[in-house]
Amino acid sequence: MKFLTEYRDPELAQSYLEEIRKTVTRSWTIMEVCGGQTHSIVKNGLLGLLPDEITMVHGPGCPVCVTPLHLIDKAVYLAEEKNVILCSFGDMLRVPGSERSLLQAKAKGADVRILYSPLEAVKLAKENPDREVVFFAVGFETTAPANALSVLHAQRAGLTNYSILASHVLVPPAMEAVLADDENVIQGFLAAGHVCTIMGIDAYYPIAEKYQIPIVVTGFEPVDLLQGILMTVRQLERNQYELENQYKRVVRPEGNLAAQKAIEQVFQIADREWRGIGTIPQSGYEVRPELAAFDANKKFSVNIHHAQECAACIAGQVLKGLKKPFECSQFGKACTPSTPLGAPMVSSEGACAAYFHYQEA
Numbered sequence: 001m002k003f004l005t006e007y008r009d010p011e012l013a014q015s016y017l018e019e020i021r022k023t024v025t026r027s028w029t030i031m032e033v034c035g036g037q038t039h040s041i042v043k044n045g046l047l048g049l050l051p052d053e054i055t056m057v058h059g060p061g062c063p064v065c066v067t068p069l070h071l072i073d074k075a076v077y078l079a080e081e082k083n084v085i086l087c088s089f090g091d092m093l094r095v096p097g098s099e100r101s102l103l104q105a106k107a108k109g110a111d112v113r114i115l116y117s118p119l120e121a122v123k124l125a126k127e128n129p130d131r132e133v134v135f136f137a138v139g140f141e142t143t144a145p146a147n148a149l150s151v152l153h154a155q156r157a158g159l160t161n162y163s164i165l166a167s168h169v170l171v172p173p174a175m176e177a178v179l180a181d182d183e184n185v186i187q188g189f190l191a192a193g194h195v196c197t198i199m200g201i202d203a204y205y206p207i208a209e210k211y212q213i214p215i216v217v218t219g220f221e222p223v224d225l226l227q228g229i230l231m232t233v234r235q236l237e238r239n240q241y242e243l244e245n246q247y248k249r250v251v252r253p254e255g256n257l258a259a260q261k262a263i264e265q266v267f268q269i270a271d272r273e274w275r276g277i278g279t280i281p282q283s284g285y286e287v288r289p290e291l292a293a294f295d296a297n298k299k300f301s302v303n304i305h306h307a308q309e310c311a312a313c314i315a316g317q318v319l320k321g322l323k324k325p326f327e328c329s330q331f332g333k334a335c336t337p338s339t340p341l342g343a344p345m346v347s348s349e350g351a352c353a354a355y356f357h358y359q360e361a
């Protein structure tokens with residue numbers, strides 16, 4: 001399978017590890033931003049293979065983890081009290097709200113459905129003209145185009161019973177928030193390749209320059225990640241801070257212009273609350289006012305704002321790379337994938353789930 005098996009080649013991986021060992025002379029802390037990269041790093045045992053000088057920490061790039069608690073509560077309320085057909089991706093259904101998850105709401109009789117695409121939700125709205133259909137649209141820049149297209153399709157089809165509960169977040173402001181934290185220890189970034197596939201790489205030049213930090217756009221396979229780490233370490237050792245693209249086979253500098261156009265038609269940039277982290281200015285997408293009819297936040301006036309987080313969960317520190325999952329007192333005890341106290345133990349991109357499943361603790 002071209003472009004996949006060669007990026008899992010053990011000999012190639014070994015040669016990059018050797019090169020990293022030869023290059024590194026001091027301790028460096030590098031953050032992989034994306035939860036998909038975290039899972040690949042932990043699953044493939046890369047943490048144990050890297051030299052001791054390199055500490056990998058995990059970033060805020062798990063969309064399910066950073067969806068605010070009050071929005072989950074709102075989705076549960078819509079499903080239970082407003083009789084809507086509430087749809088989302090599977091992971092989102094299991095994340096605990098302040099009282100229950102969407103899956104628990106479904107068990108109590110609410111019409112909650114797992115879909116693989118927001119376009120399926122538009123189809124559902126066509127087939128159920130007497131019901132309101134709401135798609136819980138979470139994610140980074142990667143899922144925004146499909147969610148935007150669902151709104152455009154619904155508009156073209158003249159549907160009045162379809163809307164999205166949008167909780168989109170953006171990667172570059174999150175990287176800046178991590179760097180601006182007083183406790184920050186990050187010296188280099190692996191930037192998320194799939195986000196750059198959509199948005200291009202221009203947003204990262206000013207971050208590298210302003211914070212004087214190397215940023216390497218990286219893929220998801222073991223060889224991608226090791227090559228990205230090597231490129232970052234080379235820059236760190238040479239005291240450089242540049243943007244480099246390891247994932248050139250997929251990421252074009254300008255990104256996917258058609259996808260960007262769909263995003264711009266439907267969304268505008270706004271301040272956004274991140275679960276566990278707080279509000280980051282200009283870090284999310286909200287539905288444009290002219291498309292308010294498709295914005296579940298505006299369509300259903302539900303007065304749910306802030307809810308209490310589980311006091312023992314340190315997800316915010318995990319998402320900012322300040323703590324490893326096994327440093328949480330609840331890890332593997334009260335908090336497991338079947339009894340999650342926080343979203344990072346639920347999501348397929350959550351750092352706590354990665355450590356739990358692949359036993360890096």
Ligand code: SF4
Binds near residue numbers: 332
């Ligand atoms: S192990 Fe559980 S309680 Fe601890 S930070 Fe992770 S999700 Fe939160």
